[in-house]
Amino acid sequence: MKQTKRQVLPSRRRRTLRRLLIAAAALCLVNRIFLIGLLFPIQAIRQNEERTGTGRTTVICRDWAPELQWSRLTYLMGNEHVTFLTGTYLSYLGWLGDSGAVLDCSEEAALHCGLWSINQGDGKVLYVFGRIDDPAIVRLKIQGRQTVFSEEQTDQVAEETYQEWTLEQEKWMEKDGRRYFLMKTVSYEKSSWSGQDFSVTGYNKYDEMVAEEKIEEGAFTSFV
Amino acid sequence: MTRQGFMDRVLLSLTRLTAEERENVRQELEEHIEDRMEVMLEMGWKPELAEERCLEAMGDPVEIGREMAKQYRGRGWLWLGRAAVLLTVVLCIQALLGVGILFNAWDSLEARVNPQMGSRLDWTESSGQVDLRMPMGNDVLRVFRVSVGKREERRVAEIAMCAYDRWPFGIVAYDWQRYVEINPPDAEAPYRSSNGRGSCGAEYVQTYVELEPGARSLVMAYERFGESQRLEIPLPEGGEAP
Known part of the structure; x- marks a missing residue:
């Protein structure tokens, strides 16, 4: 007895192309409709742009912060009107973003600066970032206050320390003719940085103070 | 074999x-x-x-x-x-x-088709549905109801508005309210307050602006990241003082 006609199996190449097409459609759907399943960190950064309303920015530099999480990346982004420090990390939902801190640089100023403090577990990372619009500035001094809490009683202040960092222009970054800086400091103490007590001072080549900005834009993020 | x-x-x-x-x-x-x-x-x-x-x-x-x-x-x-x-x-x-995220898309669709938010005026003098839209970065700000009435013993205009992303499944910027100001034309409002609710898909805000006698319109201004927008909001006519 003759068997029923068997179905011809498509070639491996053809089957793979069909599967790739289905995967691409699913990826597109999940990315655009559910806003998750992002395969690349920059996609999460683009989503952060949407969330903060900055519009399209370009990457100035990227920092890996394994002190917080092995996959955590911090991006300094910018365009003509915005300087934006934002982050992303890998989770079971793909790359996810957290907004960070954004500076509106559309008003004229010698210096635009902000900070972002991130706590996760025992690690604590502080970023001070900004844009230097005055070409006379060649050196920056960042000053800030850190509050260290008692090991036994976490709400009791053990000491307050004033810290100072100097950033020479060799460490700055340049993009589209604009100069940016990013300072990172890591702490494992039970401490916090006070956003109100940070300032950035710009000096010229004669070591004279050109501009001083008190940091007003900041973000404080804590992960459990 | x-x-x-x-x-x-x-x-x-x-x-x-x-x-x-x-x-x-x-x-x-x-x-x-x-x-x-x-x-x-x-x-x-x-x-x-x-x-x-x-x-x-x-x-x-x-x-x-x-x-x-x-x-x-x-x-x-x-x-x-x-x-x-x-x-x-x-x-x-x-x-x-992530199926819950679809509720954001629903909010976004609702904001562009039929935005809803209950009035919180103590007494309403006049009220009218409007459809005034203003671009705001990648988002759109829509004024959908303007009312005049009493709130906390003040004669105020209640501006009900919502913001949503241009893409129905997109995210609305979370702190746009900080950059939107509503004032009488060529003057600063003597008193302003607001309340709101929202999700990633759409955010609703009601702003109360104290009115001077004879006020006929308000001006909404948005300034952020080098973008500047203005929108005139006419006040509804009719009604009587309490």
Whole structure:
């Protein structure tokens, strides 16, 4: 007895192309409709742009912060009107973003600066970032206050320390003719940085103070 | 050799094939044997003898297996296909976990079609539905109701508005309210307050602006990231003071 006609199996190449097409459609759907399943960190950064309303920015530099999480990346982004420090990390939902801190640089100023403090577990990372619009500035001094809490009683202040960092222009970054800086400091103490007590001072080549900005834009993020 | 034994020896040399491909080879050989047997049976051969002769005529099963395996080349394609299936499965699981995000899309659609927010005026003098839209970065700010009435013993205008992303499944910027100001034309409002609710899909805000006697309109201004927008909001007419 003759068997029923068997179905011809498509070639491996053809089957793979069909599967790739289905995967691409699913990826597109999940990315655009559910806003998750992002395969690349920059996609999460683009989503952060949407969330903060900055519009399209370009990457100035990227920092890996394994002190917080092995996959955590911090991006300094910018365009003509915005300087934006934002982050992303890998989770079971793909790359996810957290907004960070954004500076509106559309008003004229010698210096635009902000900070972002991130706590996760025992690690604590502080970023001070900004844009230097005055070409006379060649050196920056960042000053800030850190509050260290008692090991036994976490709400009791053990000491307050004033810290100072100097950033020479060799460490700055340049993009589209604009100069940016990013300072990172890591702490494992039970401490916090006070956003109100940070300032950035710009000096010229004669070591004279050109501009001083008190940091007003900041973000404080804590992960459990 | 039996037909089953022949098949087993052919398939033994097809170790790099998937189960689906092996089944395809088996079916192809079965079909081939059946075709030959059908001819021989029509010629009057006994079934057992016809099968034996057929299998002999097919040749060495190991050699057949080797030749058939050549049709299934390209292991790279195979692994790429498997990776695509795995990615699709992971994405489906993520979509199931993130199904709640669809409520944001619903909020966004509702904001552009039928925005709703209850008035919080103590007493309403006049009220009117409007549809005034203003671009705000990637988002759109829509004023959908303007009312005049009393709140906390002040005569105020209540401006009900919502913001949504231009893309229905997009995210609305979370702190746009900080950059939107509503004032009488060429003046600063003596008193302002607001309340709101929202999600990633759409945010609703009601702003209360104290009115001077005879005020006919308000001006909404948005300034952020080098973008500057202005929108005139006419106040509804009619109504009586309490």
